[in-house]
Amino acid sequence: MRLDQVIAGIAKRLDAEGIETARLDARLLVGHGLKQSETELILNFDRQLSEAELADFEPLVARRLRREPMAHILGMREFWGLPFKVTPDVLVPRPDSETLVAGVLEAIEDPSRPYRIADIGTGSGCLLLSLLSELPHAEGIGVDVHEPTLDVARSNALALGLASRSSFVIGDYAETLEGSVDILISNPPYLAEAEIADLEPDVALYDPHRALVSGSSGLEAYDAIFRRVASWPETPQLMAFEFGYRQAEDVEALARRHSLIGATCAKAKLLQDLSGRNRVLLLDFRP
Numbered sequence: 460m461r462l463d464q465v466i467a468g469i470a471k472r473l474d475a476e477g478i479e480t481a482r483l484d485a486r487l488l489v490g491h492g493l494k495q496s497e498t499e500l501i502l503n504f505d506r507q508l509s510e511a512e513l514a515d516f517e518p519l520v521a522r523r524l525r526r527e528p529m530a531h532i533l534g535m536r537e538f539w540g541l542p543f544k545v546t547p548d549v550l551v552p553r554p555d556s557e558t559l560v561a562g563v564l565e566a567i568e569d570p571s572r573p574y575r576i577a578d579i580g581t582g583s584g585c586l587l588l589s590l591l592s593e594l595p596h597a598e599g600i601g602v603d604v605h606e607p608t609l610d611v612a613r614s615n616a617l618a619l620g621l622a623s624r625s626s627f628v629i630g631d632y633a634e635t636l637e638g639s640v641d642i643l644i645s646n647p648p649y650l651a652e653a654e655i656a657d658l659e660p661d662v663a664l665y666d667p668h669r670a671l672v673s674g675s676s677g678l679e680a681y682d683a684i685f686r687r688v689a690s691w692p693e694t695p696q697l698m699a700f701e702f703g704y705r706q707a708e709d710v711e712a713l714a715r716r717h718s719l720i721g722a723t724c725a726k727a728k729l730l731q732d733l734s735g736r737n738r739v740l741l742l743d744f745r746p
């Protein structure tokens with residue numbers, strides 16, 4: 460069979476399973492199986508594939524048909540233009556989370572300063588490491604509740620040449636941190652238990668439950684982080700929290716309840732994701 464026919468055949472099978480990105484996924488799966496780049500595939504569309512080559516990527520197609528995310532099958536996902544290793548121990552980085560990175564960078568006046576950044580619920584480390592890649596003198600700490608998750612973040616830091624400016628520690632939200640950070644960021648688990656039933660199988664079956672669900676309301680993580688941060692003797696200059704697209708009002712209200720908005724005069728700003736929906740709360744404590 461010719462390469463382009465093989466890709467078309469796989470795309471048809473994925474499409475029949477209701478996979479919206481069938482054509483793109485088919486190309487990526489075949490490229491991964493043949494260890495060829497997108498350009499090499501295009502240049503070789505009329506090449507005949509051997510039985511052995513077909514056998515190489517059929518298991519990959521079978522995994523995608525079971526709705527395993529592409530990032531798990533390929534073992535990586537690009538975020539902020541950087542390659543991040545992804546395993547079942549971490550949430551697959553989402554394009555919408557780039558809103559937080561962009562928002563923090565836009566708010567920073569001098570990127571050359573030695574900012575200290577803390578990332579609560581760091582997962583793959585994508586938020587913290589993307590910021591460190593843009594802020595050459597900053598250093599950061601990523602906290603997560605699961606040691607194998609931290610191993611993935613550490614290996615991403617190493618691969619990106621950022622290990623000397625980052626550390627990853629186990630902890631329960633911000634409980635182990637004593638403050639002394641300039642920038643606090645978090646994309647914590649924000650779904651309520653009941654919402655799991657509404658998720659696509661790619662997410663519900665493969666992203667870690669601990670990365671998705673925070674409790675019965677979906678707001679428990681923010682409550683815990685805000686309470687802890689409000690008790691620090693020094694408030695970070697900047698904080699940014701990602702939330703679910705229907706949670707802006709609730710998260711703002713919680714921040715107000717913990718006096719992070721209002722009494723301490725934080726300038727609060729909502730940032731929108733790629734679909735124009737409120738996605739990030741940015742709190743600016745600078746005078």
Ligand SMILES: C[S@@+](CC[C@H](N)C(=O)[O-])C[C@H]1O[C@@H](n2cnc3c(N)ncnc32)[C@H](O)[C@@H]1O
Nearest residue numbers: 550580581582603604630631632646647648670
């Ligand atoms: C929504 S994921 C975000 C991962 C990553 N920051 C990102 O944006 O892709 C939430 C992360 O919080 C971690 N987490 C869950 N409960 C936690 C807790 N009690 N303390 C610290 N981290 C926690 C999960 O393991 C997961 O890595």
